[in-house]
Amino acid sequence: MVSERELISKITWRLMPFLGILYLIAYIDRQNVSFAKLQMVGDLGMSEYAYGLGASLFFIGYFLFEVPSNLFLNRLGARIWFARILVSWGIVTIALAYTQNATMFYILRLLLGVCEAGFFPGVLYLLTLWFPADYRGRMVGLFMIFSALANAVGAPLGGMLLDLDGLYGYAGWEWVFLATGVPAVLAGIVTFFYLPDNPDKASFLSTDERSWLHNRLESENAGMDKNAENGFKALVDPRVLLMALCYVAFPLAAYGLSYWLPTIVHGFGVTNTVNGFLNIIPWILVAIALYAVPAMADKAASKTPYIVIPAFIGAACLLxxxxxxxxxxxFAFLCIAAAGIFAPQPVFWSLPSRFLKGAGAAAGLAAINSVGNLGGFVAQNVVPWIKDATGSTIAPMIFLAVCLAAGALLVFVVTQLIARKDHAHTDGALRT
Structure with missing residues (x-):
């Protein structure tokens, strides 16, 4: 007799800490360019505009290759494909330490986006293979807690690496890329040997446990329509397109928050070191919210309030x-805003698996994430532009608050559309 609670606990302990550590490495590798900038721009004679353009090109490469990457994951399996993602992005990160000019910086940042594309939505897809629907929100929340941890440790780590300036003939900004690229390569090698492709190939599960999980997931997927597993049709599904539009607001607000928060803390008149430690506080709140909100949502019949209410709170606090x-x-409002921006996301990501599976889930999740992450490109370019055009630090925050509130409103539309489609499909199945 298989105990559901014990089985889920076994899978959670086997997968989630490992996937979380990979996400920690990924997040720090995204942040590293902001710390390297402090020395890199001057050393290479780049303008602020050239740096900003190069930094944002990451999101273009990411956008273009998200869907193909996840389809390769579905075809080749998690073990091989995640190892490839990690090793390739680690190599490109190391190569950034040897950047000679703006053109090389542009090319490598674009390549970094291409290499990392598929990691986050790949994990989301992987969770649909390992966990029943009632647990997915909590699992995404646990996974994303490592992004809060990365934000908490990233600033002190970046500062320490910059202080290695001159060690063994390398500049501080070069150490930033070297020290953050090598762990990704090593983690990719470990991934190849540690991560099972799916439950059917998991040696740590018994035959009965694999059978129970297979049957449970099959029963949940049985009610989906015939197009649920079609990768191409997932890309043109109105629900997927609307969810992608909704999701833009979350990365946009998150990058806007990172833009504004250090300025507020700097206004306290504290040292850079104290500033870094004070910036840990919002991410502690984010970690708590990422655990609590999805746990409550997984037990609730309607997921919508657990997405919309935190997002509206976040928008109000940004304003x-x-x-x-x-x-x-x-500072207090921004700490609450951070929790409001991040806490709804695991619940949001539990929605696509209600109507997609297999290649459809792989393509749909990647499409939502790729379009949504263009919010990062928008934030890194539009927010400074608004500030320069208006001469105001208030106007960019109003823009971000409006975008986040609009995203929350769109969630209402999406959840209603999903419910209507589910109802229509159920009625059709009953008639047949």
């Missing part, structure tokens, strides 16, 4: 952080 002049209150 208040810009309108209220008191630094302490601004």
């Amino acid at each position: 208040l952080s810009a309108l209220i002049p008191n630094n302490t209150l601004q």
